[in-house]
Amino acid sequence: MYDVLILSVMTVGILAMAVFSYKIFHSRAYPVGMVREIPTSQHGTLELEDVSDQEGTTQRIFYSDVWAKRHNQETAYGLFEKGKKRKIHLRFYGGGEPSFPEKPQGSPLEEKVTEHEEALKVYSKQVENLEKRLRRLEAERVQKFQEATEEEKPEAPQVVH
């Protein structure tokens, strides 16, 4: 019984292997990912320029498209210090002169949303400043009046012994 079971399983297994092999032999096969691209490294230089605006500094970042393929954009931005024009040595992959595509622009809708957000921030700041100013004005008026009233008070009578 035990032998029959094992023999049956083996037979099924071998038959299955034969069938699968047949199927594989009769399907198209494409060798993939055989050779890694490990080119010789090449040093290059990259110049950064910062563009200041009212809110702070933004960066015009140039990056090679090969670099961008290997690292996501956040990584590339994170590598650069803000606000200074400086030269950075970078290792380029792929050889040859790197191409520098411009930072991709947002859609007009995205720009509008950003503008609106900035305007809201400015407005909130204005409101905050107004509140502070009103409080200060009120406190100063009262304080001045109180101090002026104290100065005007007659002096206490002097008792002479």
Place this chain on the structure above:
Amino acid sequence: MATFDESLVSVSGRIGHERDFTFYKNNVDLANLLQKELSATPKEITIDTDGDIEIEMSDVGTIIATPSAAIAVGWLTTPKVLSVQQEVEKFVNTLDRLAKLKGSFAVESYSIGLFFRFRPENPLNLLRERGFESSLQFIFSEKAPPDIASLKSSTTRSKGKFRDTIELEASSKDARVRYSRSGNGAGFDSYLTFVVAASLREMLEELKPFAEILLAAERGLRLSGLLSEMK
């Protein structure tokens, strides 16, 4: 020595309305108009760096016009005067006129506020004794710091159609109390209706017990000062 009714109080008011998007373009014209209508002399009207119009008035404090509000701040008076309807109406009407001169904008909110400044001998200790000590002990787990530099507290509550904010600030020099009441513009026909409904008398009555403690402490300080001078 001043009693509560004779103590100094600063009144402020605000009419908040829809934003006037042309305000900053036309603020000079508006300033000229206000000068004419409110009888303010040229040196009393200024346009600040933000473009808001500020008018120094002798009887109602400082009037400020912004794109979304007409504000009056710093009308120095006493609780006794505030119990007189006509005096309050003068203040209210000035602010109302300012709002109307700015243009027809839907009113969004009304607000009125009272501000007191007291100078007892040791405002911080006084307030600690009167209740803040337990808050400090609660925060610092029984090890409340012996010396504090300042104290701030802000409380808001809803009372019928109104929203109240009571703020207390104390330092080593003084104790300041701000009690403001605001309401939705749609709930009232005019600023006067709002102020009447808000009842300045009721607001003053609520503050009176607290104010009298601080005033008494002020009087005590003055009295000891006088006595030491006499010696």
Place this chain on the structure above:
Amino acid sequence: MALESWLRVSLPALPVAFTVFGVWLYWGENPLPLLAPPLAFWGVVVLFYLFSHLDLPQGRNYAPFLTILASVFWAFAAITSHNLGKFVASKQYVGFTSVFGSKDFWYAYICAAASFVAGLLHFIRYEPLIMEQIKKDRERLGAQGV
């Protein structure tokens, strides 16, 4: 066959070589119980290598199933080799031909042969394709100056 290809078939065959040259020839011990599992394992490794470097759009599911089957046969061969080892160590073993009477011998070596043959056949078919592609890729990269 290129040197790289020889390397690819030789490395998984090291356990087999150890059994033959070490256990049998050097130590003079009976290799029969120890030979089946490495033979099966060779087939598993080669199949795994081949299907890691091939894309089969139509036969996509068959490749992993085949590899899994080969692994199952290896497990079978290992278990039955253990029993074969007991047999060889027992008094019933009286020479090489006596193992043909043992069921475990047949189970172990049939399973090992199935796995081994599967690996071998696929290697013969696909290794030239892979080597051809490698050659093309290297020429391309060489032309780019990398």
